[in-house]
Amino acid sequence: MSPIVVTNPPRADREVVGALAGYGVATVHEAQGRRGLLGSHIRPRQRGVRVAGTAVTVTVAPGDNTTIGVAVEQCGEGDVLVVVPTAPCDMGYFGDLLATTLKVRGVRGLVIEAGVRDVADLNEMGFPVWSKAVSAEGCGKGNLGDVNVPIGIAGRIVHPGDVILADDDGVVVVPRLEAADVLAASQAREEKEAKARARYLAGEIALDVNNMRPLLEQAGVRYVDYEDYRKEQGL
Template sequence: MSGREGRFDELARLGVATVYEASGRQGLIDEDFVQLIPGTAVAGPARIAVCGPADNRAVHEAAARTRPGDVVVLTMDNPVPVAVVGDLLATQFKAQGAAGLLINASVRDADTLRELGLPIWARWIRVRGAAKAHRGTIDLPAVVGGTLIRPGDAVLMDGDGAAVVPAQRIDEVVAAGRAREAKEAKAREQYLAGGLSYDLHGFRAADEKGSP
């Protein structure tokens, strides 16, 4: 692993579940998101837009500010099922080099978005359109799914959902994730050889002694 991009690639490879556990069970973005393209996994620095109520004007500004590798986080103070991204905005984000979109609101044109190939996680799929009356805020911290996300924090997403790693903890969490991965690989070998977690964790011995 080398360089800025390598750290994000490694987070994506390790995956949300491993990173969440390795970080001390911190950073879970605890909402149900629809993964529009199954099998995708991305990680990158957060580019954040907080939209006005049922509004997507801020999304247009976010597209103009997006840089290659960004994970664009789009949310509202009180999210509602209004489509803040469709085919045309998603095309702009892809052309700007976004790694993916995390949308705490709705998307529409879902079939076209899948064909476009940009990894997108959305709270809802709804056709109801957004207004464009409020500028909202760009590149300021936001809370999504009960978790604070700051510009530049690592946001990662895969089939298990989404998580965030504070920018200053990325190297630490990557190292802890690799260690956890190695430990799990060893356990997997033991299980394939017939071992049982009931024994390896000491649960059988404790139960036979009558321990809680």
């Protein structure tokens, strides 16, 4: 089958994407029922950065980054490039030159289940990357993949136009058509956590804030004084 480039796929609402950027990956992951989190081997190559954008998806051949260059033309303001090789490969698919052309187009970052290089330059220029590996080994040219088709990456399916949220904790994908509902759920979770935080600051503990004592009772947990415990154990 010939490689395919899908143009102008629908994208999640920009206002919703922007609002989701106000919440962390952990919050959004929990808010959407603990779904959508990419595998923990996809790690940030910088610290203290959070991005939210709409996915432009790319498949690449092992050891060949040609299709990333093809995908640049399909990228625009507010996008996040999401790249997966068709077979496992940790080579350095992406560096400062590709980052430069993407940044000029308003792309907010890269998520790739492979390697990147020029990490110091990427950090200096402020182009955030989440990747499986870091490798100085460069790629060849000439074998093409697809752009803007559904892909499987790090244990999750990403469709073009889905929301990608990434920070120090990793990367989570929010399906395009669920983005508004997940935003509302994230807002509700944040409000709930704010109330819990106030109780912790007042000196309460998780057993009470999270109403865990009935669980302990149901599990038959006994509280035994140390001396009584010693006698029971024959110590």
